[in-house]
Structures are given as C-alpha cells and as structure tokens.
Amino acid sequence: MSDQEAVTPHAPDADDPQYLAWRAAYEASKLRDVPFETMSGVPVEPVYGDGPYPGQYPYTRGVYPTMYRSRLWTMRMFAGFGTAEDTNARFHDILRNGGTGLSTAFDMPTLMGRDSDSPWSTGEVGRAGVAVDTLADMEDLYSGIDLGSVSTSMTINGPAAIVMAMYIAVGEKNGVSRAELAGTIQNDIFKEYQAQKEYIYPPRPSVRIVTDMIEFTSAEMPKWHPISISGYHIREAGSTAAQELAFTLANGFAYVEAAVAAGVDVDGFAGRLSFFFNSHIDFFEEIGKFRAARRIWARWMKERYGATSERSLLCRFHTQTAGVSLTAQQPENNIARVAIQALAGALGGTQSLHTDSYDEALALPTEKAARIALRTQQIVAHETGVTNVADPLGGSPYVEWMTDEMERQAEAIFAHLEDLGSGSLLEGVYAGIENGYFVGEIADAAYRFEREVNAGRRIIVGVNEFTDGDDPQRELLRIGAEVEDYQLKRLADVKQQRDGQAVAAALAAVTAAAADPTVNLMNPILDAVRVYATLEEVVRAMEVEFGTYVEKAII
C-alpha cells in the first residue's frame, strides 16, 4: 500500500466512499467525444487528489462531477455599440465564429433609463453600447436570431425589468414563449450603489423590483436567471480580490433574504441565481477566490438559509477578464494578460467566460480584436489540455491556503456587515450603502494600488517599466454622431406611429402598481412595452412613486 502511494501519490483512494460516490456520478454523466489524454498520448484521470470531489458539497473543487469533460464553459462575448442593427450584425458574426452565447452591452443612456432624446443623453447615444428606447429597437437587436435556441445575457440593472419585458415581448412576436427563453439579466442593483453607479431609484424600491422579477421568473421562466450577482464591477472600481468576493456574496445573501421575506421559497429561486466574477492578473489569488466563492455560498445557503435543493447550493458563475488590467500603452501586450486571466478562470472552474479585447483600454473593441479575444479562450479550451482534469490545482498547498485565506477575509467582512445590520445581511448591505462603507473601502484599495504603481513598487509592463516600443495607436472602433441622429429619428418615428392613448393608460397602470407593494410590477411593465412605451417613460412612471437616488460625493 505504501509502495502504491509512493508511485502515484495523487491518485484518489479507490475505497473512499466519497470517491466512489463521485465515480458513480462521473460514470453516469455524458462526456464530450474527445480523447482525455495529454498531447503525448498519456491518458489522464478526470480528477486527482482528495475529496470532497467536484460536484460534492461544499463544491470547492467544482460544481459538477465531470466539469469540462462534459461541457466546456460557454464562450460568451459581450457586444454592443451603435444602433441595434450594428450590434445585431456583430451577434451574427459571433455565432458564425463559434461563440455559444450572446451578451448585450447597452449604451449609457439606456443603462440609466434615459431615452436617446433626453438632454442627458447628448453625446452618449450608442457610444459604449447599443441604444434601446423602445421594443422596436429590441426587435432589431435580435433580428434573425432564434431566441429559443440561444442563451442571451443582458447587462443592465436599473431598468432591468423593462428590458427583460421587451425581450419577452420580442419572443412573443416570434412565437417563442417566455418559458423557452434562456438567459441571464444582470439586475444586480446593490453593486450599482457600491461600484458601478448606474442606479435610478433608492435601494429599497429597487430591491422590490428585483424581488418582483425573481418571483415572476420563478413562476414563469424556468430557463431564465433573473439576477447575476456581480463582483466584476466592484473589482474594476478598485477593490481587492477578497472584497470582491465578500461584497458579492454578501449581496447574494441579501437578495436571498429579500426574496424569502417577500414570500418566495428559497429553493424556488436560489438555483437560478448566478454570479459574475472578475479574473484579474494575480493568478493564484484569483483561483483561490473562485474556489472560496463556491465553498462559502454552499455553506451559507445550506446552514444559514436552509436550502435543501442541491442546485440552490451551487455557486455557478460567469467570468470576465479584468478590463482595468488592460493598458493603453503597448496594447498588444494585453493579449498575454487576457490569456493568463482566461486560464485562471478555467482553472477556477468558471461556467462561462468573456475575454476582453486588447484594444479596450482605448475604445470599444474592433472586430479583429474581439475575434482574437474569442480565439484566446478557444486556445485555452482546446489546446492546453486544462479541460481534461477537474480542479487540477486542488490539493496544491499554496492554492488550498489561498482558498482558505480568501474565505477567512470574506468571513470577516460578513461579520462586519452583520453587525451593521443587527444580524441581517440585507440590512447590513443597506447600511453599508448608506454610510459609505462600500465606496470608501473600494476607493481606499484603488488608491493604495495606484500609489504602489506610482512609486514603482508594482510593475505594470509597458506603463512604468519596459516602456520602449509603444507604437502609435492604430485602428480603433469609432462611433460617429450619425448613430445619435439615426436613433433620434427612429425614436421619433416610433412615437408617432404608436397609439398614444394606449401608452398613457399602460403607464398609469405601471404607476398604480408601483404604489401597491402587493402587486408584481412585471405584468404592467410588459403591457407598457408591448404598446411601445419608451424605456424612460416606464422608468418615470415608477419614479413617481419611488423617487430617485443621489449619491453623497465622497472621495
């Protein structure tokens, strides 16, 4: 026996009941039809090291027993610019090139619930994403795409309920029922107050909208993820890895508490919560963070929130490489950064991945740069062999320590938030938003990092070291003012052709629903978008009751 250990020190113990249970689950799974061996022909096991194994509580080693042997991560590339037609063309390009999911970026006015003809929108229409004013734009956006066969991700928060309603309405027009629609809407309002700052209403009415969406999708949209709890933006705003982890999971617990308080059974929705993390450049810290996220979520859901369905315990997440790590100097170097970050995401067990384009520190990506980014993750998936073995770094003393350390730091932050909320994470998150805790912590961490770079204690290649060889900027994607002109005309046309009385009546119904917390807002919103009420009109119909949020300006 000791001989055997010496020869294959990492082979799982064949008599271990945990291992046998994992093995049975593995054998029962459908696998991809590819050889699971090294490029030199050495066959490899699906997992090495100790249990609990992938697919076993607390899921530190992965949410599924087979991980990428059954299914690779979804290669989900985020796109959106110009008019809905422009973005639609990029979507078709992504699908033709082997992308397997669509991800929509909206322009800033849309994200803030403003129409293109609002004075606030001047100069920003279609610049950093696609402009959506009415259902007509959503019809253009998904034209020629079978909504019953793709999964769509929509990155929008403040006006998420309205955009989701528009997507449902597009499906209806194309004969795809809402029950068949698969996808995710970001809809994570807490991180807006903490980091991304795209809020409309104050926190409490915003959370009511979120819980209405959870309730609605739980009942009617079994393939829809009503919220993607996002650490990505918290990290981009400057947080540390542990803060990203802790704030994100705390927000998740807060939504669980809010939905349970609204009367939804925890196992009725928790299985469709998903997460979105950043994959930054410190390789092992990121992998530790991903592993810790799964363990913490499973433990808290089981022990604290009493979830019994296995699905409720799984922290399934999307990953995006760190936009903030990209440099404007020597931009081609970013291809290497993105590859390393993508690899960390794969080794961390992500369910889907967006790889950033190398030119994103300068502008939205060109088509070529976006293609290289997709190719980068295809190389990780198909050439490197890392998909053969689940959690290949599990058992490494450093990686296990890092996982524990991330968890320890996160637990300390949860304890602080519980104090703030007198035992409730939901109240703790509200309190942390109100007293500036989140924005203060993030700004401190961002400044600490900047000072280290500035003092040369932290090297950023091409920025503060190895700076020779920065070529002048080449081709960038430019969005001209003609997009704004086009969109303004499109909106004016839609407004002219629609039934004004029907719009007014539908908007009045939205306001009435907002005034009554026992009514779910989704159906009145659906009625309004079907008659081509604009995004901003619906936003304002709720604003009458909910008011607006203004952040205290804290440095």
Added chain:
Amino acid sequence: MTDQPPPLRIVLAKLGLDGHDRGLKVVARILRDAGMEVIYLGLRQTTDSIVAAAEQEDADAIGLSMHNAGHMTLGPNMVKALADADLPIPVIIGGIVPDEDVAPLLEAGVAAVLGPGASAEEVANTVRNAVSAAV
C-alpha cells in the same frame, strides 16, 4: 515672512451619465496629496452645475473624467459653458481619450488631456501648467 501662494483650487466632476468614478477619485486624492484644494462634485453633473460650482468655489481649474466616448461632445460643451459665463478657467480632461482626439479637443479650447497610466506627478504638473498658462 514667507510668501506662500494659496493652494490651487480644482473642481473635479463627472459630466453626464458616465458612472466610472474610480479614476476621478484617485486623481482627487493625488491632487490633495499634492497640496491642492479639491472640490469633488462627483457623478451626474451638468455643465451648469459645474459652472456654478467653479464660480462659487473660485476654482483655478476644472477636471473632467470621461470613459464613455462622449468627450468630443461634452468637452467642447464644457468649454463653451465657461466662456458663456465669462469664466476663464482651464478644463482638463482625463480618462479614455484616443490619441487622435487630443488635438481637436485642444483646438476646441480644452487645456490638457491626461491619458490612462499618467503618473501622479504628471497629473499634478498638468494641472499646475494649465493654471499658469491660463493666467
């Protein structure tokens, strides 16, 4: 008796809807550490609110942060709003601005453009130079 000049006063703001405030907050601290007085207006400011603050605070410079490609519209709008109010205060734009947009922005009256990766020293010097050039 030392004749210390009063510290420079700079108004920092995000003009328009863009919510990316990491860079501007870092710049606020850099300028504060460099001895300037920072009036941080934060998010969702309009040209009017910035003009009002600059006037009321007797600002020497205005710093705007732009990450959403709106700079070619919003930058010149800001310069014009200051000119209309008869306030000769230099405007410095920081954030994501492609190289080829820098010359047209300067042409339109923006005093300086700071790109990503600018050091703390560069940031502070750019403000000082813009103020001395405007006097």
